[in-house]
Amino acid sequence: MPSPRTLTCLAILPLLLAGCRSRTQDNPVGKPIAIKAPLGLPPVPVPADNPATADSVELGRRLFYDKRLSSDNSLACAHCHDPKFYFTDGLRLSKGVNDQLGVRNAPTLLNSAYMPFQFWDGRAISLEQQSVGPIANPVEMNNAKHEIFLDKLKDDAEYPKMFRKVYGSKEINLVRVEKALANFERTLLSGNSAFDRFQYGGDQTALTPAQIRGLAVFLNPAGGNCASCHTIGPKDAIFTDGKFHNIGQGVSGDGDFTDIGRYHETKVETDKGAFKTPTLRNIAQTAPYMHDGSIRTLAAVVDFYAGQGNSNPYLDPEIRKIHLSPQDRLDLVEFLNALTGDLPPNSGPPAK
């Protein structure tokens, strides 16, 4: 039998939880739309508290391209995730306000909806959670306080109306911005690549002979062993296991890492130097490569793996299984070129 005190505690609990949430209703209220996954991609996971509505996607798109989200109104999310570069920036390391240099290479947003973790170190577990990170980061969009950019949006003629349409009231708050951005990002899907048409579309002519050989090397555990992390499923492929692996990139001779990666989050010793497996979709369009953007070409990336990475105490054992002949390496690069998909419709800057 619980004591009276326990009962009191239990009674207070919901009140406390309610206190944590904003008092407004922050879920999109319109009719949810179905986000159609292109050939080769699984259905898009959508969180229960953020159904994708046409209006929320449109709001997210507008926010995504709005430079007022940065402290000096100089850059939008699209600055580092530019559709021209398949939603990356084409740079080794990203530049924030005042050209401040970040420490990592901007990952593509295409198909990020499928990632169980966001950021190279996985410090966000949803697109919603991810979206506000760069807005606040001093070397990115540099908003010391979120109110700074929220107030700018509140002063806009259109936003209050758009927020009302999406959420049922005109209030503009951080949660609503996060959700709208995430919903737009959920529509940034790219499939129907030559590989998809070959593997899932039944088109045996979609890949060249070299690309078909490259696919075999990619899958072979004693060859490229690529699919052990860049997974290919029976019905679809997102080309990542969504996990964190140490391939030795960024390790010095003394075994120190310039960037400790996943360890930032977990503080687990063996996570030092581990980074999230990136998707390989559109990889030919998203150079340079690796979390630090240090490798310029796909051929050089394949060579890096052919050399079995850089030794360090936490090197993933899978990398030691890689054996690639010169022909394998050429074929692999050809195969990676077959992973370029269609760009999603309605993903560019919105009409004024």
Added chain:
Amino acid sequence: MRLKPSFALVLIAASLAGCKSKPTEPVVTTETSSAPVFYHVDAATAGSISGTLKYTGKRPTPKLIDISQDPTCVKAHKGKAYDESLVVDSKGDLANAFVYIRKGLEGKVFEVPTTTVTLDQSGCWFRPHVVGLMVGQQLIITNSDPVTHNIHSVAQINREWNHSMGPGDAPLQRKFTKPEIMVPVKCNIHDWMHSFIGVTDNPYFAVSKDDGTFKIENLPPGTYTLGVWHEKLGVQEQTISVSPKSDTPANFTYKGE
């Protein structure tokens, strides 16, 4: 979960005790890390060893290495690539043998040279093929090629390591912590690339030149075991007495087919 108070107290006490136990361990403070006393050679009495390595029998024909699998390598190599594992000139002189003092310097601690030793990857080739350095001496590895290489130091006594080097990457800096004759180095990407590093705890070593000669200088007078290592022909050694201020000859012969 609810705990009985008495049990909880026991747990707390136990955990506190657990916290306490560590700091009470004695701290070792004996000063074993005092600076070593380096041995200094008396230049007035120092001698040297010089000699030639010979290979008897039929001169092995230089073996052509096929590097055509990587066209960039072919271009970078500038000319044909010949195997360097057994290089003998027309007079039977043997190159690429590592000559070093194996015994006779026990108890002497030599200062590590501040000079660096460079291993370059150029034309998809390790240059030089055989190189020596002291324990703790800085090895600098450079990539002069427009392709990615991989330096795989297949050490047995030292730590084995493997590192990728892209075109234009900053040089790698490495050191070895223990003497090892020899540390094979290979490239996991270009399987014809090989080099050998001799790591010694004294500064008395040399690699035989194309004319088979070698010279080891500034040696304190004494009796030594001079060792030779060759990647294909194996090891040899001889005892040699070095007199003050004189050059002592030491020749080695490997029997070929």
